[in-house]
Amino acid sequence: MAKVKYYYDSDTLSYRKIEVRKRDAFKKWSLFTLATALLALFFVFVSYQLFESPKEKAQKRELENLDLHYNLLNKKMEQVEKVLEGIQYRDNEIYRLYFEANPIPIEQRKAGFGGVNRYKSLEGFDNSEMIIDATKNMDILSKQLYIQSKSLDEIVNLAKDKESLLAAIPAIQPVRNQDLTRVASGYGWRSDPFTKARKRHKGMDFTAPTGTPIYATGNGKAVRVDSKASGFGNHIEIEHGYGYKTIYAHLSKYNIRAGKIVKRGDLIGFVGNTGRSVGPHLHYEVHKNGKAINPIDFYYGSLTPEEFEKILKTASQEGQSFD
Ligand SMILES: [Zn+2]
16 A cells, blocks of 8 residues: 655645656656666676686686696797707807808897788787797797708708718828839929929829839829820829819829729829839829819828828928929
């Protein structure tokens, strides 16, 4: 039963009943309902803030797990980077140095990628910064590994080359020490045995009996085995590659034909007295990039220090060459 309300009318000096209009009642009721609904909403909202749903709890645990493992992975990435740094250091300071290759600067190895923003698709999320950082680090790491791998490929090739370069250099004496009578004449200014004029002797003369074996002094290919060069008589010319060439002159007999691939120490011919020669001897020349150089600098492969000292002394004596 609804309460009846009155008011005091001062004009009539009596109490009069307050008529509640239906429209006003509805308005009131609506307001009340709205307020209740708002209050309810407010409580739901607050309780969501204060208490987590089971789904939220699960998601939170997932996130914490992700975070933990993300940090662990980051630490591992740092360790990998340290190991790689060590390898890069050795690569620059030992391997590349040894094989006479220029070091690759660290800045160049670690350079990021310029130009377009490669990480645009990762932007716009709460964790964007974290993901972009990790992706960037991984990209730089991959690039460094690629450069390192290329550098090692290069070194493998240089090592192979170095081996064949070392094998090609004319590094031994063409006549065995025990077969030598003596080194008659070295490289440099000597009197010509025929004209007695001072002349530059472009090689080294080894006097030995006719028929003494002559050996190739480095790996290479015999490009000439003939007597058509003036003065040299029967002679052999070996191309070693890397700018090296050797000449063996005044031979009595050949042991190879032109075109033959020879190894250091192969028997190629025999000492003789053919061509412009005053006695059985081997005239031996070493050329580097088209210029005759002193063969004495190349015998480290076959002589003891005492032998080298002796040969150096005799060869540097000024006298007459055998040509
Ligand atoms: Zn000579």
